Amino acid sequence: MIAILLITVPFLTGIISFYTHNDIVRRGMLIACACFHLGLSCVSWFWRPQELLCEWFAFDSISMVFLTITSILFLGASLYGVQYLADESKHNKGVGGPKKFFTQEAIFSGCLLMFLSTMTMVIASQQLALLWVGVEATTLASSPLIYFHRTRRSLEAMWKYLLICSVGIAIALLGILFLAVANNNQSGMLLSDLLVNAAALNVTWLKGAFLLLFVGYGTKMGIAPLHTWLPDAHSEAPSVVSALLSGALLNCAFLGILRIYQICVAAGLREFCQDIFILFGLLSILLAAVFILRQKDYKRMLAYSSVEHMGIMTLGLGLGGWAVFGSFVNMLGHSLTKAGLFFVAGNILSCFKTKKICDVRGLLNQGARRTGILWFAGFLLITGTPPSAIFLGKFMLLKEMISQGRYWISILFLGALGLIFKGMARIFISMTQGHPVEMSEERIFLAENSFFRWSVPMLFFILAISLGIYFPKWLMTSIEIITKGLGK
Amino acid sequence: MNIYADFLIIFILLINLIILSSSRIRVCIKLMAVQGVLVALTPFIIPHSVATEVVIASVLNIILKGMVFPWLLFRVLQDVNIRREVEPVGGYPFSLLLGVAFFVMSFWLDSYLVYSRSVFSNLAVPVAFSTFLTGVFIIVSRMKALTQIIGYLILENGIYFFGSILLGEQSLLVELAILLDVFVAVFVMGIAIFHINREFDHIDTHKLSELKDYVNPQEDV
Numbered sequence: 001m002i003a004i005l006l007i008t009v010p011f012l013t014g015i016i017s018f019y020t021h022n023d024i025v026r027r028g029m030l031i032a033c034a035c036f037h038l039g040l041s042c043v044s045w046f047w048r049p050q051e052l053l054c055e056w057f058a059f060d061s062i063s064m065v066f067l068t069i070t071s072i073l074f075l076g077a078s079l080y081g082v083q084y085l086a087d088e089s090k091h092n093k094g095v096g097g098p099k100k101f102f103t104q105e106a107i108f109s110g111c112l113l114m115f116l117s118t119m120t121m122v123i124a125s126q127q128l129a130l131l132w133v134g135v136e137a138t139t140l141a142s143s144p145l146i147y148f149h150r151t152r153r154s155l156e157a158m159w160k161y162l163l164i165c166s167v168g169i170a171i172a173l174l175g176i177l178f179l180a181v182a183n184n185n186q187s188g189m190l191l192s193d194l195l196v197n198a199a200a201l202n203v204t205w206l207k208g209a210f211l212l213l214f215v216g217y218g219t220k221m222g223i224a225p226l227h228t229w230l231p232d233a234h235s236e237a238p239s240v241v242s243a244l245l246s247g248a249l250l251n252c253a254f255l256g257i258l259r260i261y262q263i264c265v266a267a268g269l270r271e272f273c274q275d276i277f278i279l280f281g282l283l284s285i286l287l288a289a290v291f292i293l294r295q296k297d298y299k300r301m302l303a304y305s306s307v308e309h310m311g312i313m314t315l316g317l318g319l320g321g322w323a324v325f326g327s328f329v330n331m332l333g334h335s336l337t338k339a340g341l342f343f344v345a346g347n348i349l350s351c352f353k354t355k356k357i358c359d360v361r362g363l364l365n366q367g368a369r370r371t372g373i374l375w376f377a378g379f380l381l382i383t384g385t386p387p388s389a390i391f392l393g394k395f396m397l398l399k400e401m402i403s404q405g406r407y408w409i410s411i412l413f414l415g416a417l418g419l420i421f422k423g424m425a426r427i428f429i430s431m432t433q434g435h436p437v438e439m440s441e442e443r444i445f446l447a448e449n450s451f452f453r454w455s456v457p458m459l460f461f462i463l464a465i466s467l468g469i470y471f472p473k474w475l476m477t478s479i480e481i482i483t484k485g486l487g488k
Numbered sequence: 489m490n491i492y493a494d495f496l497i498i499f500i501l502l503i504n505l506i507i508l509s510s511s512r513i514r515v516c517i518k519l520m521a522v523q524g525v526l527v528a529l530t531p532f533i534i535p536h537s538v539a540t541e542v543v544i545a546s547v548l549n550i551i552l553k554g555m556v557f558p559w560l561l562f563r564v565l566q567d568v569n570i571r572r573e574v575e576p577v578g579g580y581p582f583s584l585l586l587g588v589a590f591f592v593m594s595f596w597l598d599s600y601l602v603y604s605r606s607v608f609s610n611l612a613v614p615v616a617f618s619t620f621l622t623g624v625f626i627i628v629s630r631m632k633a634l635t636q637i638i639g640y641l642i643l644e645n646g647i648y649f650f651g652s653i654l655l656g657e658q659s660l661l662v663e664l665a666i667l668l669d670v671f672v673a674v675f676v677m678g679i680a681i682f683h684i685n686r687e688f689d690h691i692d693t694h695k696l697s698e699l700k701d702y703v704n705p706q707e708d709v
Binding site: 133144156158159167173181202208235295300 | 603624643650665672688
């Protein structure tokens with residue numbers, strides 16, 4: 001019941017949002033819906049009633065972790081987003097074109113809510129074909145969000161996102177059919193049935209299904225050779241959307257891969273999958289390092305850093321043992337920190353009106369001090385400086401590599417992380433230090449004094465740090481349950 | 489019975505080859521629609537498994553792929569006012585040869601797979617695979633955004649064909665959800681093309697190249 005509510009309420013609110021003309025009511029609905037979603041997902045930690053609508057939608061311990069992080073991120077994004085929309089419309093008053101039936105903002109908040117609903121559907125699906133439907137629906141709900149600014153560049157980004165992800169996900173559909181053939185049409189596509197039935201699955205078809213699903217969902221997740229849509233979409237979308245794409249959507253695709261991996265592990269194909277995970281995980285990290293080193297656009301830099309972290313998560317899954325735990329910790333840390341960084345990047349963008357790194361200087365030395373401090377703190381957290389959860393995750397991966405005697409992997413891993421640190425340090429230091437650029441007081445004021453625009457990223461950073469220092473018991477146990485299923 | 493099945497399968501294959509060699513977008517859309525209808529008819533040719541759910545799914549498929557999608561694409565075609573595809577990568581003879589190569593490759597792929605239940609024709613699975621590959625190739629090699637949607641739909645035809653050969657009835661609800669997704673995807677892509685045409689005055693995707701990582705220092709964007 002809870003799962004159904006969590007999916008339908010945002011969806012219906014989204015539809016109502018399309019038709020609501022009053023800005024304040026619509027923004028209120030967005031925040032109310034986000035609060036409702038977070039509240040209900042907190043409730044389901046303590047109280048999980050029997051699901052009514054068959055077993056298609058339910059929460060197990062994996063999906064609870066994903067659900068909570070998505071809810072938290074969405075609430076943050078909606079608070080930031082409402083402030084952002086208010087600032088934008090205040091600034092653009094009188095500039096706007098002819099009045100249309102659906103205002104741009106109505107489409108934006110409607111799609112945002114539908115995006116939440118589809119992501120929840122992915123997380124709650126226990127039926128693999130429905131999970132596929134959800135993943136495709138997230139693409140469709142989020143592509144209008146990328147085109148919010150109506151510029152040529154965002155249009156190009158949206159087209160690439162739409163086409164590359166749709167084709168990738170179509171490949172995943174073929175994978176789902178392979179899985180059904182492997183199952184010999186016995187028991188439908190329910191995850192629990194497949195897990196019980198795993199030993200009887202046809203190995204050749206299952207291997208094919210794994211490869212196709214990995215390619216398909218990997219496209220959506222941004223694994224190396226198929227990541228090409230990611231930097232474009234993340235850099236051209238409004239920062240709120242980039243934060244959600246990076247922090248929540250990529251996780252959903254990761255969940256898709258986790259589900260098929262669960263089945264492969266139960267069918268005894270662990271080694272086959274692990275080698276593929278390690279190969280593509282390392283490839284993503286190395287590729288991200290190369291592109292971060294000479295990056296000229298700070299939002300693209302953050303996008304490549306997402307590619308890196310997706311690589312780390314995949315690598316952790318491939319290593320097994322403690323590294324699986326590490327990759328989940330990394331996922332939580334990455335979602336919080338990266339979303340926060342994108343919010344700060346949005347503030348910088350609205351101050352300086354440019355995404356070029358060389359045009360932004362002296363954030364710490366002028367009026368935009370708060371933004372500067374947050375921006376630099378985010379850099380330290382995302383590269384894995386000790387009190388952050390990302391450090392914990394990376395450290396667990398490293399420990400597992402060394403205890404398994406995979407020294408080459410650890411050398412490549414550490415080398416790439418070093419390069420990424422160097423590349424990002426150059427970018428962040430040149431942006432925060434140096435002589436400030438002249439700019440109008442009004443723009444600085446916008447980013448500095450809008451309460452939610454600095455408090456939301458700050459809150460996310462604090463959460464990321466506190467996860468690194470103190471890992472709550474309930475979260476620990478539920479991740480341990482996952483690790484037990486996938487580890488070793 | 490079997491002769492009809494083989495006829496249908498060969499038709500599907502031939503349509504792939506014609507689409508690969510044709511530069512007229514109108515022809516491509518029509519052929520794609522015909523292929524969609526043929527694919528939706530497969531459940532009736534297979535000796536067993538004609539449940540009500542299968543009939544409903546097939547009818548919906550025929551309506552969607554045979555009528556709604558072509559209508560939608562013709563609308564877009566009218567708006568963007570183009571007739572022909574520009575010369576694709578490698579040219580048309582090369583595309584056609586590659587289409588044959590896909591078919592051969594699909595047979596090779598098919599030889600590795602073991603089926604737990606008998607397939608009604610030896611040609612069926614290779615044709616499904618080669619339809620899939622043709623769709624992917626069209627998306628990669630053609631320049632117009634509209635042709636890329638056609639490629640996406642051919643790819644979808646291949647997947648659907650594969651499913652209806654090897655799997656009997658699936659849950660109707662799931663199948664409808666998948667169809668809905670495909671429908672919305674095509675719809676959103678159509679709107680996107682409309683916007684691209686208005687913004688850029690063309691729909692050539694190879695000219696959509698503003699977003700990249702390393703900018704030439706002379707260009708100074």
